[in-house]
Amino acid sequence: MRILFHKDAKLRDGPSQFPDQGNDLPSDYRTVGDSYSPTAISASTQALSRSIVTKGLDRVATNGCWFPKGRRRALTRPSRSLPTPDFRALFESAPGLYLVLTPDLTIVGVSDAYLQATMTKRAKILGRALFDVFPDNPDDPGATGVSNLRASLERVLRNRTSDAMAVQKYDIRRPKSEGGGFEERYWSHANSPVFGKKGEVAYIIHRVEDVTEFVRLQQQGLEQSKLAETLRSRAQKVEAEIILRAQELPDMNKKLLATNEELARLAAIVESTHDAIISKTLEGIVTSWNKGAERLFGYVAEEMIGKPVSILLPPDRFDEEPEIIERLKRGEHIEQYETVRRRKDGKNLDVSLTISTIRNSQGCIIGASKIARDITERKQAEEALRESEKRERSIVDSAYDAFIAIDSNGVITDWNRQAEVTFGWSREEALGKLLAHTIIPPRYQEAHTRGLKHFLETGEGPVLNKRIEIAAMHRDGREFLVELTITPIRFAETHIFSAFLRDITERKRMEAEINDHSIQLEAANKELEAFSYAVSHDLRAPLRGIDGFSQALLEDYAEKLDAEGKDHLHRVRAAAQHMGQLIDDLLNLSRLTRGELRREPVDLSALARTIVTDLQKTEPDRQATCVIAEGLIVKGDPNLLRLVLVNLLGNAWKFTGRHACARIEFEVTQRNGTPTFFVRDDGVGFDMAYVGKLFGAFQRLHDRSQFQGTGIGLVTVQRIIHRHGGQIWAEAAVEQGATFYFTIGVEKTIAV
Incomplete structure (x- = not known):
């Protein structure tokens, strides 16, 4: 008789129960004793056996016992025969949703849970192409399920690595017995390669989770409690199945040799799962550690098997494990919970743990199994969602308008702070109430109900997506006008309506x-x-008579008048002419506020040159230097802007008349990024203490006997500049000249 051991195991005692059927042993095994040998083991079974040995079970059966790798002595148990498990049945009854695909995407294996979730039958899908069985919903022109899944599977074949997909809408065909057509579903997909003997991709494990309910609940903001319960139930089922399979493994050694192909597939599935699957004793010592655990925590199996699982606990979680062990010993059921574990590199990660007891054949608890899933990204997403909702809440609450949201039943689902101020109801009081019973006056309530029903039936709403004015009602019963905008938003199979209201x-x-x-x-x-008409006709006629008759007296009766009489008549004529000029200026000033403002490009440089030329013609003997910048172009009324320059340049010419050599400038500068034009002279200037009177009607800072004028010019200039959206101001000093600055408005300036 021979005793069969793994090559790394240490023998103490215990004969093998393998029948003597040949001498071909796997290379990983050695024998002691006589010539008794087990059946030749196929290559695939050897691979699976090595996987089990090194990835958690790490034991070889002899005399009904498992010998852990590296242990100094073999553990012994009473000899007993081992039943042959049906690994296809085990795989098909696994709680997860799995498909096994060949590289050409033909379905060769499927779990019962997958059949139930997709409403299909095994006999009708095995051997068929994946996308023949699960095509896109023809009634959904935007369906992307087939294209996105095919792309993921092609990446697995091309990159020879696992590929996880984002949540995907992928509708499934409903059996004719249940009405036919397609049913809306959302799935979380993960695709993993299974390699053959030569390193080729022999199969693809397609694992999915039906997250339809999660998506729907998330859309409605109600998913937390129901989703947690659903996931907890699923996780517990997975735990129970995995633990059950783990308990059966010690009794299946002889049967493994006869079912090597099925075992290889099952081992590949276990090793390719993204979740960490760990088993431990009641003392907290790790007894198995899968590839998912290696990926999640960074430790390989050899580093963890035989070590306390508390290695994974952060300092602030040391009390968790002893408490869990005690509860397991008492046979308590531990619900799925979320906690924190530490990786080998020292980083903490959020995990979801599902813990189940492991019992022996007598029903005694001998250990526990854990399934750990990394939920770091989910936690980050939840935190980001909370922050986003917080920001959105802050934006909505800080809005100047009242914001109200209602569901398809007319029930208030949101109510911001401005709504509290506008309508008198607190947020807590308003939420859950019918909108019709809070802010809609009684005479409009029936129309509101009919309009809501009509929209839900036809999709038509005459007041939706429009700004309207309508009466609303305060909590105290008073009515007031509001400006209202209502927008319908579709969520899944229902609608919500958002409304912005402003008290007007x-x-x-x-x-x-x-x-x-x-x-x-x-x-x-x-x-x-009417006054202007009267002034222009009724007042001018007498003035013309006064001036005309005074001139006639001077011309016809000059020899009868002495010098004083002639002076009086000259004074009468000058006063009449001055009053006529005042009337003209007042009429022009009144027209500035009534006439339409034209908008067109105006070359201020060209206007200034023309005005200066005309001024020089009036006094050709004056010595005056006039500097005019080129390219000063703005957008405005050419006649009014000409009047501005006539007044400003005319004043500069007038108030430099006493200087032998005068200098007048018309240029532009930048002030606070705005083009600022200016007219500067070196004339008599003025005292800045009186600058406040400068732009007042009939206000003069110099005696009329020294400098002619009516006191209307600068008032006219100011009004024209203001009509062009600009400003005007002045700086000066006595006998040092004056500078008048003005802007036309940035948006109206074309070029400087």
């Missing part, structure tokens, strides 16, 4: 006042027009 009571009052003022202004303008 004050605006309406101001509009009424403005309307009254407009009426008054229109009346005043008509009176002004």
Whole structure:
């Protein structure tokens, strides 16, 4: 008789129970004793056996016992025969949703859970192409399920690595017995390669989770409790199945040799799962450690098997493991929970743990199994979502308008702070109430209900996506006008309606006042027009008579008048002419506020040159240097802007008349990024203490006997500049000249 051991195991005692059927042994095994040998083991079974040995079970059966790798002595158990497990049945009854695909995407294996979730039958899908069985929903023109899944599977074949997909909408065909058509589903996919003897991709394990309910709940903001319960239930089922399979493994050694191909597939599935699957004793010593655990925590199996699982605990979680062990010993059921574990590199990660007891054949608890899933990204996403919701809440609450949201039943689901101020209901009081019973006046409530029903039935709403004015009701019963905009938003199979409302009571009052003022202004303008007509016709005629008769007296009766009489008549003529000029200036000033402002490019440089030329013609003997910048072009009314330059350049010419050599400049500078034009002279200037009077009507800072003028020119300039959206101001000093600055408005300036 021979005893069969793994090559790294240490023998103490215990004969093998393998029948003597040949001498071909796997290279990983050695024998002691006589010539008794087990059946030749196929290559695939050897591979699976090595996987089991090195990835967690790490034991070889002899005399009904498992010998852990590296142990100094073999553990012994009473000899007993081992039943042959049906690994296909085990795989098919696994709680997860799995498909086994060949590289050409033909379905060769499927779990019962997958069949149930997709409403299919094994006999009708095995041997068929994946996308023949699961095509896109023809009624959904935007379906991307087939294209995205095919791309993921092709990446697995091309890159020879696992590929996880984002949550994917992929509708499934509903059996005719259940009405036919397609049913909306959302899935979380993960695809992993299984390698053959020569390193080629022999199969693809397609693992999915049905997250339809999660997506729907998430869309409605109600998913937390129901999703947690659903996931917990699923995790517990997975735990129970995995533990059950682990308990059966010690009794299956002889049967493994006869079912090597099925075992290889099952081992590949276990090793390719993304979750960490760990088993431990009641003392907390790790007894198995899969590839998922290696990826998740950074330790390989050899580093963890035989070591306390508390290695994975951060300092602030040391109390967790003893408490869990005690509860397991008492046979308590431990619900799925979320906690923190530490990786080999010292980084903490958020995990979801599912813990189940492991019992022996007598039903005694001998250990525990853990399934750990990395939920770091989910936690980060949840935190990001919370921050996003917090920001959105802050934005909504800080809005100037009242914001209200209702569901398809007309029930209020959101109510911001401005809504509290506008309508008098607190957020807590308003949420859950019917909108019709809070802010809608009784006479409109029935129309509101009919309109909501009509939209849900037809998709039509005459007041939706429009700005309307309508009466609303305060909590105290008073009504007031609001400006309302309602927008429908579709979520899954339902609608929500968001509304922004603004109390326009004050605006309406101001509009009424403005309307009254407009009426008054229109009346005043008509009176002004009548006055202007009277001035231009009724006042000018007497002035012309006074001036004309005075001139006739001077011409016809000059020899009868002495010098004093002639002086009086000259004074009368000058006063009449001055009054005529005042009337003309006042009429021009009144027209500035009533005429339409033209908008076109105006070359200020060209205007200034023309005006200066005309001034020089009036006094050809004056010595004056005039500097005019080129390319000063703005957008405005050419006639009004010419009047500005006529006044400013005319004043500069007038107030430098006493200087033998005068200098006048018209240029531009930049002030606070705005083009600022200026007219500068070196004339008599003025005292800045009186600058406040400069732009007042009939205000003069110099005696009329020294410098002619009516006191209307600068008022006219100021009004023209203001109509162009600009500003005007002056700087000066006595006998050091003056500078008048003005802007035309940045948006109106074309080039400088």
